[in-house]
Amino acid sequence: MDFLSIIPGVDWPALPNARGCQLLALQFQLDRSQWLPAVEIERQQARLAERLYRHAILHVPYYRATYAAAGFRPGSIRSIDDWLRLPILRRGDLQARFEDLQCRVKEHGEVSLSMTTGSSGMPTRTVGTAVTRILWHALTLRHHLWNNRDFSGKLATIRALRERDKTGRIEEREPSWGSATADILRTGPLVALDIHTSVDEQAAWLVREDPDYLLTYPSIAVELIQYMDRNGLRLPRLRELRTFGELLDPRLRELCQRNWGVPVVDGYSSQEVGYIAQQCPxxxxxHVQAESVLVEVLDDEGRPCQPGATGRVVVTTLHNFAMPLIRYEIGDYAEVGDKCPCGRGLPVLRRIVGRQRNLAVLPDGRTVWPCLSDRLTSGASLSGLPPIRQYQVTQIEPDAVEVKAVAARPLTEVEEDGVRALVADAFGWPMRVELKYVERIERGPGGKFEEYRCHLAPDVVDRLQRLRKSNHERTAVLSGASQAAG
Ligand SMILES: [Zn+2]
Known part of the structure; x- marks a missing residue:
């Protein structure tokens, strides 16, 4: 590796600048903390969480008011059971109470604002500090090392960029990979293209750039792989596809390995929280990035899920004292994993299952994540039907969906039956299908694409879930009675 030194002539070993030294010092610790036994990691996290709680209840108006109203005082958190009674913070609170969620005492260096536009179009703002920024970069560096990346390689990314160049196309070019490495070692260049470009532009750009690594959303990668396969385009230098920002369909791994001959490495992060979990090498x-974030996966009753069970993801940013997010329900569901065979003690999420808004609620109250990209790799998915190029499915009634389709021509009756069968299969319910032909389907505000969205009103969802719960209780009573009888 080509390390940077601030002292001319002293380059082996090299002496990086002050920030580079801090990053390497953090790396030295993160390299060790990942191997600690799970109980020790849990103990450290509980200590940090209690400290953050105490800071928040004393110095952050939102928590002072909310926690006091719920009967909490500064010394109230003494056990996991106390913690589990703490009110959950929701996205709506984050948007509506932005000012009150900020700490009145400034510490941890200069603050920075970050903003995301969610699928609802309503922005979510959060504030970070010098501490959260350097931790983000240290965790980025650890993930580079986990994957044994060649720092001399060219990194290409297709994502939402901010500034348009004169031609109207959005493109960026940097001499190095960015702040996680810039103060430590010399890397290859970083090239970026905006996500709103078309797939043929993206493919042509990639072929021209010929990168070693590609970082993008899974939906972009699927389109690119299929497009490049159809057009006989290749990326001879590519070593790894890195994905983020959307749910990763496991079939993308297979598709990528088969077509591009490289593995997919996925990360789970959010603008508000930073890294949540990174794929194990x-x-x-x-692996939950436990040195920075506490992740709880909770069942319907708010109890922690056991390995193998799926629940709501609730996160606490352990080091953000400027705008603490304590028990923030991020809107995702994940399955808890068991101890990892790699030996790391960092907690495990077996998979990220989906976002709340991508959940379907069936007429009997059951919830499912419709897997529409089913058979993605065999070409038998919705878009694989002859005339459909792109589609988006929206649940509009408990038993009905709207399928928006970009199609070369209207479907025949047989093809429409095929769509209905695929939808019924994906939902596990004979949904009514309203087919609607459109010119194009736009990505969401952040550039993310959702092939399925639930547009049921919250009161409809509540009613269906109450129905399911009462059915459940009835079944439980019946099975209890039959056991007693047996
Ligand atoms: Zn592992």
Whole structure:
């Protein structure tokens, strides 16, 4: 590796600048903390969480008011059971109470604002500090090392960019990979293209750039792989596809390996929280970045899920004292994993299952994540039907969906039956299908694409879930009675 030194002539070993030294010092610790036994990691996290709680209840108006109203005082958190009674913070609170969620005492260096536009179009703002920024970069560096990346390579990314160049196309070019490495070592260049470009532009750009690494959303990668396959385009230097920002369909891994001959490495992060979990270098599951974030996966009753169970993801940013997010329900569901065979003690999420808004609620109250990209790799998915190029499915009634389709021509009756069968299969319910032909389907505000969205009103969802719960209780009573009888 080509390390940077601030002292001319002293380059082996090299002496990086002050920030580079801080990053390497963090790296030295993160390299060790990942191997600690799970109980020790849990103990450290509980200590940090209690400290953050105490800071928040004393110095952050939102928590002072909310926690006091719920009967909490500064010394109230003494056990996991106390923690589990703490009110959940929701996205709506984050948007509506932005000012009150900020700490009145400034510490941890200069603050920076970050903003995302969610699928609802309503922005979510959060504030970070010098501490959260350097931790983000240290965790980025650890993930580079986990994957043994060649720092001299060219990194290409297709994502939402901010500034348009004169031609109207959005493109960026940097001499190095960015702040995680810039103060430590010399890297290859970083090239970026905006996500709103078309797939043929993206493919032509990639072929021209010929990168070693590609970082983008899974939906972009699927389109690119299929497009490049159809057009006989290749990326001879590519070593790894890195994905983020959307749910990763496991079939993308297979598609990528088969077409591009490289593995997919996925990350789970959010603008508000930073890194949540990163893919293990030896398995396809995810390690919670426990030195920075506490992740709880909760069942319907708010109890922690056991390995193998799926629940709501609730996160606490352990080091953000400027705008603490404590028990923030991020809107995702994940499956808890068991101890990882790689030996790391970092908690495991076996998979990220989906976002709340991508959940379907069936007429009997059951919830499912419709897997529409089913058979993605065999070409038998919705878009694989002859005339459909792109589609988006929206649940509009408990038993009905709207399918927006970009199609070369209207479907025949047989093809329409095929769509209905695929939808019924994906939902596990004979949904009514309203087919609607459109010119194009736009990506969401952040550039993310959702092939399925639930547009049921919250009161409809509540009613269906109450129905399911009462059915459940009835079944439980019946099975209890039959056991007693047996
Ligand atoms: Zn692992």
């Amino acid at each position: 030896e398995t396809e599951q995810y």
